[in-house]
Amino acid sequence: MRFGVLVFPGTWSDRDCYHVLDKVLGQKVEYVWHKETDLSGFDCVILPGGFSYGDYLRPGAIARFSPIMTEVAKFAAAGKLVIGICNGFQILCESGLLPGVLMQNNHLQYRCQWVYLRVENNSLPFTSRTEESQVLYIPVSHYEGSYYADAETLKELEANKQIAFRYCNSLGEIVEEANPNGSIDNIAGIVNKAGNVLGMMPHPERACEGIVGGLDGNVIFESIIGEVTTRAMGCVKLD
Amino acid sequence: MPISKETLDDVALSKEEYDIIVQDLGREPNLVEIGLFGSLWSEHCGYKHSKLLLKLLPHASPRVLVKPGEENAGAVDIGDGLCVVMKMESHNHPSAIEPYQGAATGVGGIVRDIFTMGARPVALLNSLRFGPLSEARNRYLFGGVVSGIAGYGNCLGIPDVAGEVYFSPSYSANPLVNAMCVGIAEKRRLVSSRASGKGNLLMLVGADTGRDGLHGASGLASQTFEDERELRPTVQVGNPFMEKLLLEACLELADTDYIVALQDLGAAGLTSSAIESASKSGSGVIIDVAKVPRREEGMTPYEVMLSESQERMLVIVKKGCEDKVKAIFDKWDLRSDIIGQVTDDGLAKIMDGKEMVAKAPIELLTSPPLYRPKGVKPNWLEALQKSDFSDIPDIRGDASSVLLRLLSSPNIASKEWIYRQYDHQVQINTVVQPGSDAAVLRVKDTKKGIALTSDGNGRYCYLAPFAGGIIAVAEAARNLSCAGAEPIAMTDCLNFGNPEKTDVYYQLEQCIRGMAQACKILNIPVISGNVSLYNETRDEAVYPTPVVGMLGLIEEIDRLCTTGFKRKDDIVVLLGGTDTDTDSLGGSEYLELVHDLVAGIPAINLNLEKRVQQCCRDAIKRGIIHSAHDCSDGGLTVALAESCIAGNIGIRAKWKIAGRGDSELFGEEQSRIVVSLEPSRLRDLERLATRHHVPLQKLGVVGGSRFIIENMVDLPLDDVTDAWKGGLQRAMA
Numbered sequence: 001m002r003f004g005v006l007v008f009p010g011t012w013s014d015r016d017c018y019h020v021l022d023k024v025l026g027q028k029v030e031y032v033w034h035k036e037t038d039l040s041g042f043d044c045v046i047l048p049g050g051f052s053y054g055d056y057l058r059p060g061a062i063a064r065f066s067p068i069m070t071e072v073a074k075f076a077a078a079g080k081l082v083i084g085i086c087n088g089f090q091i092l093c094e095s096g097l098l099p100g101v102l103m104q105n106n107h108l109q110y111r112c113q114w115v116y117l118r119v120e121n122n123s124l125p126f127t128s129r130t131e132e133s134q135v136l137y138i139p140v141s142h143y144e145g146s147y148y149a150d151a152e153t154l155k156e157l158e159a160n161k162q163i164a165f166r167y168c169n170s171l172g173e174i175v176e177e178a179n180p181n182g183s184i185d186n187i188a189g190i191v192n193k194a195g196n197v198l199g200m201m202p203h204p205e206r207a208c209e210g211i212v213g214g215l216d217g218n219v220i221f222e223s224i225i226g227e228v229t230t231r232a233m234g235c236v237k238l239d
Numbered sequence: 240m241p242i243s244k245e246t247l248d249d250v251a252l253s254k255e256e257y258d259i260i261v262q263d264l265g266r267e268p269n270l271v272e273i274g275l276f277g278s279l280w281s282e283h284c285g286y287k288h289s290k291l292l293l294k295l296l297p298h299a300s301p302r303v304l305v306k307p308g309e310e311n312a313g314a315v316d317i318g319d320g321l322c323v324v325m326k327m328e329s330h331n332h333p334s335a336i337e338p339y340q341g342a343a344t345g346v347g348g349i350v351r352d353i354f355t356m357g358a359r360p361v362a363l364l365n366s367l368r369f370g371p372l373s374e375a376r377n378r379y380l381f382g383g384v385v386s387g388i389a390g391y392g393n394c395l396g397i398p399d400v401a402g403e404v405y406f407s408p409s410y411s412a413n414p415l416v417n418a419m420c421v422g423i424a425e426k427r428r429l430v431s432s433r434a435s436g437k438g439n440l441l442m443l444v445g446a447d448t449g450r451d452g453l454h455g456a457s458g459l460a461s462q463t464f465e466d467e468r469e470l471r472p473t474v475q476v477g478n479p480f481m482e483k484l485l486l487e488a489c490l491e492l493a494d495t496d497y498i499v500a501l502q503d504l505g506a507a508g509l510t511s512s513a514i515e516s517a518s519k520s521g522s523g524v525i526i527d528v529a530k531v532p533r534r535e536e537g538m539t540p541y542e543v544m545l546s547e548s549q550e551r552m553l554v555i556v557k558k559g560c561e562d563k564v565k566a567i568f569d570k571w572d573l574r575s576d577i578i579g580q581v582t583d584d585g586l587a588k589i590m591d592g593k594e595m596v597a598k599a600p601i602e603l604l605t606s607p608p609l610y611r612p613k614g615v616k617p618n619w620l621e622a623l624q625k626s627d628f629s630d631i632p633d634i635r636g637d638a639s640s641v642l643l644r645l646l647s648s649p650n651i652a653s654k655e656w657i658y659r660q661y662d663h664q665v666q667i668n669t670v671v672q673p674g675s676d677a678a679v680l681r682v683k684d685t686k687k688g689i690a691l692t693s694d695g696n697g698r699y700c701y702l703a704p705f706a707g708g709i710i711a712v713a714e715a716a717r718n719l720s721c722a723g724a725e726p727i728a729m730t731d732c733l734n735f736g737n738p739e740k741t742d743v744y745y746q747l748e749q750c751i752r753g754m755a756q757a758c759k760i761l762n763i764p765v766i767s768g769n770v771s772l773y774n775e776t777r778d779e780a781v782y783p784t785p786v787v788g789m790l791g792l793i794e795e796i797d798r799l800c801t802t803g804f805k806r807k808d809d810i811v812v813l814l815g816g817t818d819t820d821t822d823s824l825g826g827s828e829y830l831e832l833v834h835d836l837v838a839g840i841p842a843i844n845l846n847l848e849k850r851v852q853q854c855c856r857d858a859i860k861r862g863i864i865h866s867a868h869d870c871s872d873g874g875l876t877v878a879l880a881e882s883c884i885a886g887n888i889g890i891r892a893k894w895k896i897a898g899r900g901d902s903e904l905f906g907e908e909q910s911r912i913v914v915s916l917e918p919s920r921l922r923d924l925e926r927l928a929t930r931h932h933v934p935l936q937k938l939g940v941v942g943g944s945r946f947i948i949e950n951m952v953d954l955p956l957d958d959v960t961d962a963w964k965g966g967l968q969r970a971m972a
Contacts, residue, residue, distance in 0.1 A: 009572060010480050012396025016667045019683070049665075051394040054480025110389045110660045141662045143393070205667065211681060211796065212667050 001228040003029040004042040006072075006088075008063045013049035013085060013205060020208045025221055034066035043228040044081040045072060047088025049141070049203060059102065059144050060090035069095055081125055081224055082197040086142055089189070089199030098192055098199045099157070100149035105142070106182025112141040114213065115180050117188050117202060118168040121161045124191055125227035126198045129219050135172045136165070136216040138202040140180055140188075145201040147183040147190070157190060164198060165189035242273070250277020256608060263603050271589060271597040274541045275604060278507035279514060282772050285607035288738035289770040292611075292748055295755040296765040302727055303764050309519075310432050311352040311503065313766025314424075315728040317792055319685045322426045324358040327366075327419035327693070327732045327788045329771035333474045334416040338383025342416050343391035343477040344549050349420040350395060351503035351552070354486045357430035357493035358422030360397045361666060362680060363388075365418045366693045366732070366786040367404040370411025372649055372970040377406070380414050382971065387477075388418070389660040394479035395486065398669055399661035400678035401691050406649050407698065407831075412776035417732040417769075419693060419788040423682065430493045432502040434513070434555045434581050435520035439499050441513060441579040442554040442561065444568055445485050449534030451475045452508070452547025481550040481573075488571040489552060495567075497560035499581075504551040510544045512553045513579070514587050518605040525588040526579035528596070540589060540596045555581065612738065614745030623702055626825045626839035634901045638876075638951045641833060643962040645873045645905065646880060648832050652966025675802050675885070676718040676869055677791065688799060690724035690791035696872075697734075697782030699841040702826045704746045704783055706841050708753025710909060713848045714871060715789040716761050720852035721867040721912060723800045723859035724791025729758065731768040731787050736780025738772050746783035747772075754785060760845045761852075763789070800859045802868035803885030804915050807942040809865055811882075811890060812924060813875065814933055815851040815911035816844070823906030824899075828872045833901075843909040847933075851910045854931035863920045863927065870911040876904040876948065878913045879938070880959050883946055889956045892939030893949040904951060915941055 003021050007014045014031060021029040032039070039045060052063035063069070069091070076082050076097055084092040092098040105111055117136045119127050130136070149157065157163050165188040169178045174186045181201070189200030204217030247257055250273060260268055260276050268276065278284060286293065298306045304322055305314035312326035330345025346363065353360045365388055370377040381404075392399050397420070434441070452475040492498055502516040509526070517524045528543040538546075554575075556564050561577060568575040582588070587604060589597035634641055645651055658673040670688060671679035677692040694715040700707030716726040731754070736743040758765060774781045793799055804811070824830050825839020858864045866886065870878040883890050896903045916924060921937075928935040939948075946952065946959045 010394070010483050012483070012665055016665065019667065050396060051480060051483070054394060054478070054483075056480065109386075110393055110662070112393075112662045112664060113659050139664055141393075141664065203664075206664050209667070211670055212664070213669075213672075 001027060001043040001225060002041060003027055004032045004039060004045040005029060006032050006034060006045060006047050006068060008034045008052035008066060010052045010054055011048055011050035011087065013203065016205045017046050017048045020205045021221065024208050025225065027225065032068060034068045037067050037071055039071045039075045044083065044224055045075060047084040047091050049086030049088060052087055052091060059087055060094035063091045064095035073097060076197050079194065079196050081228065083126065084199040085203055085205065086201055089201055090144065092197065092199045097197050098190060099153050100147055100190065102144050103146040103148050104144050105146050110143040111180050112139065113180060114139045115202060116168050116170055116178060117165040118172050118174065120163045120166055124164060124195050126220055126223050127164060129223040129226055133172060135168060135170065137214050138204055138207045138217055140202045142201055145181040145183065147187040149184065154185065160193055162191050162193065163187055164191050165200060246273065250274060251281055252277050256280060259608060264599060269597065271541045271544065272599055274545050275510050275597060275599065278510045278545060279604050280607035283506050284511050286770060287607050288610050288772060289733065289747065290609050292751045295751055297755065297758050298764050298766065300764040303766055305766065307765060307767050311355045313728065313730060314356065314429060315766060315790065316426065317687060319687065320426050321682065322424055322429065323689060323790055324353055324356050324422040324424055325419065325730050325788065325790060326352050326767040327417055327730045327786065328769040329732050329734060330416045330418065331413065331734065331771050331774055334384055335414055337474045338380045339387035339390065340474055340476050342384040342387030344475050345416055345418045346388055346391040347477050347479065347482050347549055348505050349418045350397065350482065351505065353420045353422035354489050355432060355501045355503045356424065357428050357490065358424035359490055360420050360422045361668060362421040362691055363392050363397050363399040363418065364691055364693045364788060365402040366695060367402070368410040368415035368697065368784060369406050370408055371406050374411065377411060378971060384414065384416055385657050385660055391477055391479045393662045395483050396665050398663045398665050399658065400663050400669055400680065401673055401693060403693055404654060404657065405697065407782065409697065409782040413774045413781050415734045415774065415781065415784060417786045419730060421691060421790065428493055431500050432516050433500050433520035434516040434524060435522055436499055436581055437583040438558045439581045440556040440558060440561055440577050441524065441526065442556050442564065442575050443531060443578045444552045444554055444573055444575045446478060446481055446548050446550040447532045447534040448543055448546045449548045450538060450542055450546060453542060453545050475547050475549045478550050484571045484573055485550060485552055488568055488573055491567050492564065497564050498554055498556055500555040502553045504553060506547065508544065508546045514601055514604055516553065516555065517581065518601050521585065523582035523584040523586045523601060524579055525582055525590065527590040527592065529592040530576055530578040532574060532576055540591045544589060612744045613741065614748045615741040616745055617742035623838050624840050626822060628824055631834055633899045638900065638904055639954050642876055642880065642952055643958065645828060645832060645877055646959065647962040647966035648828065649967050649970045650828055651873050651877060653964045654967065655964065656967040656971065670796065671722065671799065671801055676721040677724065679722055679793065679799055681796050686795050688793035688796035690719045690722040690793060692718040693786060693788045694718065695784055695786035697784035698837060699826045700746065700750055700783040700785065702837065703840045704749035705753040706843055708750035708785055709757040709845060710841060710843050711785050711787045712754050712757035712761065712763065713843055713845065713909065714869065715787040716763060717852055717869045717912065719789055719791030720855045721800060721802065721869050722791065723798055723856060724793045725856060726761065726763045726789055726791045728766045728790045729763050729787055730766060731785055733770045734774050734781060734784040734786065735772050736775045743780055750783055750785045757845060761849055798860055800864065800867045802882055803866055804882045804888050804941045805865040805886055807888065809915040809941040810918050810921060811892060811913060811915050811938045811941060813911055813913055813936045813938050814854055814928065816847060816908050816934065823908035824902050827874065827905060827907045829874065829901060829905035841907070848910040850931045850933050851912060854928055854933040855912050855914065858914065858924055858927055863923050864914040864916045866915045868913045870913060871907065874905040874907050875911065876952065880946060880963065882913055883956055884960045884963055888941055889943040889945045890939050890941055891943065891947045894936065894938055900951065
């Protein structure tokens with residue numbers, strides 16, 4: 001399968017995602033410059049972390065107008081897999097591909113630390129290889145990661161099982177102390193209604209090698225690879 | 240036209256220096272030329288008071304590729320066709336005036352020095368000094384500086400992996416903000432900053448030029464100042480996004496053969512950038528200021544030449560390649576303009592359209608007079624060095640509470656409050672995170688790792704400048720050795736007061752002599768550095784504070800070591816000096832915190848130091864020990880506590896206390912490393928220690944949930960951990 005890693009001016013996790021997909025997971029991967037207008041041939045595109053356009057105005061607010069984003073919308077509408085990590089999540093929210101917004105952390109400081117995440121829905125293309133309610137140990141690194149959506153949207157997210165991850169403690173309990181940024185209901189990652197577009201603040205690509213502190217990020221990429229391979233073999237998942 | 244004193248003061252030139260210029264130029268310089276001389280002859284660019292002393296530092300080793308002064312940063316070979324490029328720089332004065340932007344642009348400047356050489360920046364470090372956090376203004380400065388470093392560094396995607404911070408009244412009005420950047424490049428791809436080849440083009444790239452930062456080099460960084468608020472307009476404002484674009488574009492460019500050289504615009508802007516670049520190759524330059532894109536209207540040639548607007552680069556483009564180079568900058572949405580060319584007449588010629596506004600020999604512009612005043616040991620120092628502490632009561636039953644006080648003091652407490660605001664993981668190389676003795680990064684596609692640390696104890700240097708200089712180097716090297724890394728190169732930032740004062744010059748000279756001696760004995764070349772003088776406010780100099788940034792190499796990344804105790808029942812051993820006496824109280828954190836006393840003479844035995852470090856590295860390489868942690872601020876007891884906290888496991892220790900209890904527990908004798916190991920390996924370690932002639936002393940056993948030093952300290956580990964972890968946060972609340 002082929003991964004596309006989008007590069008906006010100011011993106012910096014592009015090289016990390018590329019490294020993990022190429023060197024750790026042995027996948028085909030290519031950078032896609034934000035001014036390009038073609039995503040054909042890719043099975044999954046990643047919007048990586050960083051400060052696209054310096055986060056000026058609001059994180060993601062300018063990047064959503066990059067030419068490639070029109071293609072990302074079409075790519076998503078076609079049911080292909082899109083994952084936005086950190087700044088990528090912010091861009092997906094700004095461009096309306098995901099509901100809600102990411103606000104400044106409630107403590108008004110940048111926060112870089114390892115956190116625990118509980119998988120809230122393990123039947124997504126991004127989580128299919130996880131156990132039910134599995135706890136993952138993955139770092140966050142952001143200033144604007146406090147997820148917010150209005151009550152109605154939240155209800156919908158719950159009803160459609162669109163909440164992918166919540167911040168939790170090491171035992172998997174959803175508690176206030178485990179929330180690194182003030183996200184509503186400890187939400188760390190969500191998917192769109194169709195379940196093929198994921199946005200998450202934590203950085204799974206930083207947790208794919210033991211030498212840099214953890215391996216739990218692999219399961220997300222492995223789930224994607226499994227899903228795409230299954231699709232390619234013509235096996236359609238029945239609801 | 241007789242020049243006014245005000246004009247000379249503006250550019251920090253003395254009358255004598257002006258007379259030299261008139262004599263060598265054969266005429267009175269015009270205003271633009273005075274601006275050029277003032278900047279290039281400033282302490283900041285010209286190193287007038289430090290250059291002769293800096294020659295004392297050793298620069299050679301088989302690994303050294305680029306020495307100080309040759310390029311924007313030093314470089315050392317680490318094998319596998321790769322080299323590490325590094326440098327440290329101060330941004331003290333701007334940060335005192337506007338902490339966020341001062342610190343942010345400090346990061347921006349040092350990062351440009353690294354990618355200018357074609358190296359991708361892989362790590363940032365910073366050494367900070369502030370006044371006590373009990374004062375609101377110091378909390379404001381500290382908080383602002385940390386946010387500024389975070390705001391700029393995080394946006395660039397460079398991990399901030401290590402650093403240090405100390406608080407002392409000495410830095411109240413004049414905080415120190417030293418930033419260090421480390422990059423990795425393919426050896427064959429190192430880019431020079433030498434503007435050579437007649438007819439090659441000078442291309443200015445990045446931000447437009449404004450009036451910001453005029454006289455930054457000559458005014459802000461080379462004089463003392465009375466009222467910082469007046470100077471706020473001389474502080475530049477950073478645009479990290481623009482810097483990130485420049486970084487990527489320049490690295491793309493470094494991979495081509497379209498260019499001759501890259502040079503960033505830092506202090507003294509276009510003046511120092513173009514002229515120093517030409518000076519390195521013995522060429523000349525001609526620049527047309529009318530072609531420089533401006534942020535504001537009505538700027539004079541003088542202002543254009545001296546502007547310190549940030550995020551600008553000068554590219555020396557091979558003639559005929561300008562379109563290809565421009566295409567790369569266009570891709571990154573960066574403006575690029577040809578503003579001049581390289582000549583072979585050895586002159587700097589500044590044009591404003593057709594009119595020549597300045598013309599001077601580059602040799603003269605870059606050869607300021609060098610001063611070697613006579614330093615005099617001040618009388619006040621003699622008085623401080625008296626180290627009879629017999630009238631200070633020894634600790635009796637209160638060792639536990641003293642330990643908790645020390646652990647929660649901002650100088651010793653965990654620095655997590657700072658580094659959790661910095662992205663310390665991006666680029667996914669961070670093997671040992673901030674908080675250990677040294678950060679360790681893997682080098683992708685090799686088996687190697689690099690270890691990084693920064694160190695410098697201003698209080699030691701204040702009390703004993705020579706020994707303090709030695710200790711700064713020795714302790715940085717010890718930090719690396721505790722990680723299992725061999726120290727291979729050093730950079731430094733020398734923060735001192737006004738060198739025209741005999742006592743300050745004495746401190747400067749003694750510190751540098753101490754550092755030089757340590758470098759020679761420990762075999763560590765100095766490959767780059769920076770000097771920040773005039774760190775004074777209202778006639779009061781800061782502690783003499785040389786900060787050392789050091790690089791260590793780990794040949795096999797799976798053979799590294801960290802500070803935390805690892806396993807229950809491991810035995811804890813002290814490697815190194817065991818003859819503690821009252822001297823070890825001199826300059827200690829304990830003495831200042833508990834007895835409000837800064838006195839005594841810190842001391843070190845460099846030969847023992849060298850052996851202890853070798854022994855430690857050897858033990859790590861052979862897999863004998865599970866942890867290693869150096870004894871520094873707070874002494875042996877604090878080191879033991881930190882190893883317990885990091886490993887989340889207790890200790891039961893016991894050793895014979897011969898002299899004063901406080902000296903044994905909290906004295907800061909040098910050359911000591913706490914290690915832990917399986918009991919079955921003790922004999923191996925003893926043999927190794929004997930071979931290295933290193934004293935070894937058994938201290939105790941790892942295990943349980945209490946921190947116990949028999950007859951002295953007995954505390955639940957949770958209390959010890961809370962004191963250390965929350966100390967800084969509580970001080971900022």
